[in-house]
Amino acid sequence: MKVVEHPSLLALNTFGIAAHARLMVEVENEEDVLSLPRFDAAQDFVLGGGSNVLFVSDVPGTVLLNRISGIEVIAQDGQQALVEVGAGEIWHGLVTWSQRQGLYGLENLALIPGLAGAAPMQNIGAYGVELASLLDSVTAWDWQTASWAVLDREQCCLGYRDSLFKSVQVGRYFITSIRLRLQKKFSAQLHYPGLEEELHGAGIRQPTAADVCAAVIRLRQRKLPDPAVAGNAGSFFKNPLLGQDRFEILRGEFPTLPAWPMDHQRVKVSAAWMVEQCGLKGYRHNGAAVSRRHALVLLNRHRASGLDIWQLARHVQREVQLRFGIMLEPEPRIYLQSDSAG
Ligand code: FAD
Ligand code: NAP
Secondary structure (H helix, E strand, C coil): CEEEECCECHHHCCCCCCCEEEEEEEECCHHHHHCCCCCCCCCCEEECCCCCEEECCCEEEEEEEECCCCEEEEEECCCEEEEEEECCCEHHHHHHHHHHHCCECCHHHCCCCCEHHHCCCCCCEECCEEHHHCEEEEEEEECCCCEEEEEECCCCCCECCECCCCCCCCCCEEEEEEEEEEECCCCCCCCCCCHHHHHHHCCCCCCCHHHHHHHHHHHHHHHCCCCCCCECCCECECCCEEEHHHHHHHHHHCCCCCEEECCCCEEEECHHHHHHHCCCCCCEECCEEECCCCCCEEEECCCCCHHHHHHHHHHHHHHHHHHHCCCCCECCEEECCHHHCC
16 A cells, blocks of 8 residues: 655646645555545545546645456356456546456447546536446445445436436545446447447448447547646536426526426526526636636636636526526535645
């Protein structure tokens, strides 16, 4: 178990924020977890790939760096395989591994940054597929009871960019592995707009899993800013979910508002459209900016601090609230000690 004093977190978060911690411990296996000091959610922090976190302040305690590796098929029949994945495995590495094994279901989730252990945190999703459709269970150390816990998919309460771990039980569990059910027969999920067109554009009518994966990678590389070029955490705001009544009032006022029904009661409306309508694309605050290409992405353009980005996010929230009466909810975890609110 590697321990580092006063580490810089600069290279460990995709926003490229120069935050520090008091201590950092690299957790490499389950035995390491048992020898950790007690976790204090008010002081300490669990870090995966750092692609969905904004450090507004330093971490006064310990950063637990999740580096638990291993991918293994633990059960299978003619149709499916149950795959156990160490929480420290790189997500996209898992996607490419599954292609090589002839196990399917992860194609639309190709190239999402970060590690497998963080995937259940917000039920990662892209191009019409969410982790929820593949997850069997999560194994985690429960700091509250000081024991191992296995949570099945229902217990994880996965929702739109949400889970038990992100909302109700923040900081209670240290996820050490996840189990996924992957299919032995490929079935393409092409209903998300743009995906089929991308394949047709490449002359492909009956895509293989590798074709879908490659199309998703091309789309992402074309549309999304690369954190290596300008720091970012992907979409900074979630699309708001509105009740039917509220949605109809808003649609009455803004007839071109893009919206998608979620279930019988709720409608998902486009946060990107609202940000754009407020004229905020390209808006700058110190070294931080709203991307010109993608209204939901906040960028670290030039040595922005976590506070610069957080102040920019608050400005966007205020403008959208004034115009549409909706408070946009950040998607990344905002790490903010109370004396650094700005
Ligand atoms: P981190 O940022 O390290 O952590 C995120 C949260 O999870 C933190 O609260 C952390 O404490 C907690 N956490 C991490 N690991 C553990 C663990 N083992 N146990 C307990 N808690 C843990 N997300 C999508 O859903 N879909 C996308 O298409 C998508 N595209 C993106 C594109 C870009 C360019 C970027 C930068 C981000 C994108 N994201 C997307 C967001 C992000 O990649 C995912 O949410 C990813 O799952 C985060 O993984 P991570 O390992 O980097 O998590
Ligand atoms: P896009 O395809 O331009 O769509 C923009 C937004 O509209 C997305 O938020 C998407 O919601 C929503 N949307 C569009 N068509 C939809 C439909 N038919 N049904 C439901 N919702 C629809 O988005 P993009 O930014 O290029 O991203 C493509 C995919 O990658 C999306 O699924 C997006 O979620 C994912 N992505 C996520 C992040 C992140 O950080 N969370 C970052 C980059 C990309 P959804 O977000 O619910 O799909």
